[in-house]
Amino acid sequence: MHDLIIRNATVFDGAGSPGVSADIAIDGDRVSAVGEVQDAAAETVDASGLAAAPGFIDVHSHDDFQVLTEPDVTHNALQGITTVIVGNCGFGAAPSDAAEEQMKAIQQIDPSAEAWSGYAGYFEAVDRNPPSLNVAALVGHHTVRRAAMGGVEKRAPSPDELAAMRRMVAEGMEAGAVGLSTGLVYEPGRYSETAEVVALAEEAAARSGIYVSHMRDEADGLLNAVQETIGIGSSAGCGVEISHHKAVGRDNWGKVTRSLEMIEAAQASGMDVTADQYPYTARTTMLFALVQNGTFGSGSGGAMGRSSPDEVLLCSVPGSPELEGRTLQSFVEEWDLPGEDTAKRILSDHGNEVLVAAFGMDEGDVRMVMAHPSTMIGTDGLDRGSKPHPRAWGTYPRILGKYVREEGILSLADAIWRMSGFPAKKFSLKDRGEIRPGAFADIVLFDPETVIDRATFEDPRNGPDGMPHVIVNGQFIVRNGEHTHARAGRMLRRGEE
Ligand SMILES: [Zn+2]
Structure with a gap:
């Protein structure tokens, strides 16, 4: 009797091998078998049509x-x-x-x-x-x-x-x-x-x-x-x-x-x-760091490269969420200032904690x-x-x-x-990153035909489609696309199990 069996998944071992159709048995926090599993289990998940990958x-x-x-x-x-x-x-x-x-x-x-x-x-x-x-x-x-x-x-x-x-x-x-x-x-x-x-x-x-x-x-x-x-x-x-x-x-x-x-x-x-x-x-960083590195200056652009003000979106403005989502260019036009002065004014008005996304x-x-x-x-x-x-x-x-x-x-x-x-x-994480007997049961199940991100710059806080289940140390942290609130994680120390 296993704790959990994932049946009929296309299993990827995490080492680069092609997927194979198999069942995965999980006992406690570890994978106990991969292949055709005959035994019963306390819980069975039918993963037909889904890929199983190491988390x-x-x-x-x-x-x-x-x-x-x-x-x-x-x-x-x-x-x-x-x-x-x-x-x-x-x-x-x-x-x-x-x-x-x-x-x-x-x-x-x-x-x-x-x-x-x-x-x-x-x-x-x-x-x-x-x-x-x-x-x-x-x-x-x-x-x-x-x-x-x-x-x-x-x-x-x-x-x-x-x-x-x-x-x-x-x-x-x-x-x-x-x-x-x-x-x-x-x-x-x-x-x-x-x-x-x-x-x-x-x-x-x-x-x-x-x-x-x-x-x-x-x-x-x-x-x-x-x-x-x-x-x-x-x-x-x-x-x-x-x-x-x-x-x-x-x-x-x-x-x-x-x-x-x-x-x-x-x-x-x-x-x-x-x-x-x-x-x-696009990268994301502190507006302060971009200014400090000459991103909007007249020179050739410093260590963080150049981005024009229309390529910069405000992500987080502590205390002024109404400004989030605006481009730096919109402030350039509103204040009729050059890009660098505009960025500096935003920092002096709102503090150095402003985060931006910058294309480039x-x-x-x-x-x-x-x-x-x-x-x-x-x-x-x-x-x-x-x-x-x-x-x-x-x-x-x-x-x-x-x-x-x-x-x-x-x-x-x-x-x-x-x-x-x-x-x-x-990163020397022992028994992680693979699906094989003895490895920790960190597993994600997704549909390769439909999986896609739904987070956009306009509407970023969305989980994906096509990724129904996520398992950490043998426990579901996401089931049918919903967070279970399980606190299944651990602090991993280098080389330790
Ligand atoms: Zn970095």
């Missing part, structure tokens, strides 16, 4: 606090995500007071929450109050830099400060973080030199962690930034993950051809270099990066404000519907590998 692992999440404050993490659960890897772009969860300050623009901590001590304390907080899905974490560079240097300092750390940062990274890694992340366009990480990052990446490398980076430049200086990123991994002796691989700004379209070649060359030299991607031509990538580049074998999938989702970038709700079904079924950019088995087995391997 999706979102390697690029910013939901460090959401998993505690909104433990359903609905935008993730409905799109088949069963594990999020938080702490990206240098925004890490510990120490908690520095994290709260650092994260202000992108996520808010529960004001009643107790401070946690280090990453060990954050992990215990997740253990005590588990969300619907699993969580793994990166140590974030900004947060440890802010804590060690007493704020945003536009200088190199003193030897003592660097030693303090190294201790904080070591603490996180010892507690079970999967690596170190940076975001070298944001404050305060942008003030670090390469040597500082290498020193910290060594602490991750010493404990089998990887180096994950929102690079110093994704526009004119993209290729130099890729070189720096790979060089940091090479110097420190660890694997590298390039976050949200792209080329921003019309003048830079096509440069991903070269950045992909650089990844191939690093791999050929024996390095573990890979990347992640969200399937859209090429669809051809998106497809080329997606098709490359170095690319796995991540959302980079920020479910803030009334008009969040739709990637927070639609990334995975969009890949499966638009890019697999409609456009044939990836085969279904390959797409599933990039959403499950590939990230589990890269």
Whole structure:
């Protein structure tokens, strides 16, 4: 007698093999059998016409606090995500007071929450109050830099400060973080030199962690930034993950051809270099960071590339939701100001926490990066404000519907590998990202003929069509398209079961 049997699914193993028609038996939190299962079960799901894939692992999440404050993490659960890897772009969860300050623009901590001590304390907080899905974490560079240097300092750390940062990274890694992340366009990480990052990446490398980076430049200086990123991994002796691989700004379209070649060359030299991607031509970020990086200036455009004011949508304006969904261009016209001055006025009126979506990538580049074998999938989702970038709700079904079924950019088995087995391997998540006897029962069931995202820039907060069931550690967190509110997730520590 099994706890659960999923019958007649087309089962994808997550390792890239084609789907096979099979039943899946689940006992407790693990898969116990795959194939023709004769036994009875407490519950049986008929999955005829549905694909069964390992639950999706979102390697690029910013939901460090959401998993505690909104433990359903609905935008993730409905799109088949069963594990999020938080702490990206240098925004890490510990120490908690520095994290709260650092994260202000992108996520808010529960004001009643107790401070946690280090990453060990954050992990215990997740253990005590588990969300619907699993969580793994990166140590974030900004947060440890802010804590060690007493704020945003536009200088190199003193030897003592660097030693303090190294201790904080070591603490996180010892507690079970999967690596170190940076975001070298944001404050305060942008003030670090390469040597500082290498020193910290060594602490991750010493404990089998990887180096994950929102690079110093994704526009004119993209290729130099890729070189720096790979060089940091090479110097420190660890694997590298390039976050949200792209080329921003019309003048830079096509440069991903070269950045992909650089990844191939690093791999050929024996390095573990890979990347992640969200399937859209707009990014989302803080308006403050775009202004600071010269996006609307008269020059050639800085590290975040150029976007014209009609390509920028306000996603989240704390206290003024009526402005959300408007373009920057609409304010340019209303105030008769240049783009940069318009953006600065919005910041002075509404604060530096304003989030925007900014177009500026090429669809051809998106497809080329997606098709490359170095690319796995991540959302980079920020479910803030009334008009969040739709990637927070639609990334995975969009890949499966638009890019697999409609456009044939990836085969279904390959797409599933990039959403499950590939990230589990890269981020050392043991017994996750695959469907086989003994693996954890993190499973998503979807209809390959109908699955599609329904999150748009105009109306973003919609789950997908065609993805009825999501199972985490053997429990349904989504059943018939509805969240069950089950708190089935766990804190995952590097390499541990
Ligand atoms: Zn980023």
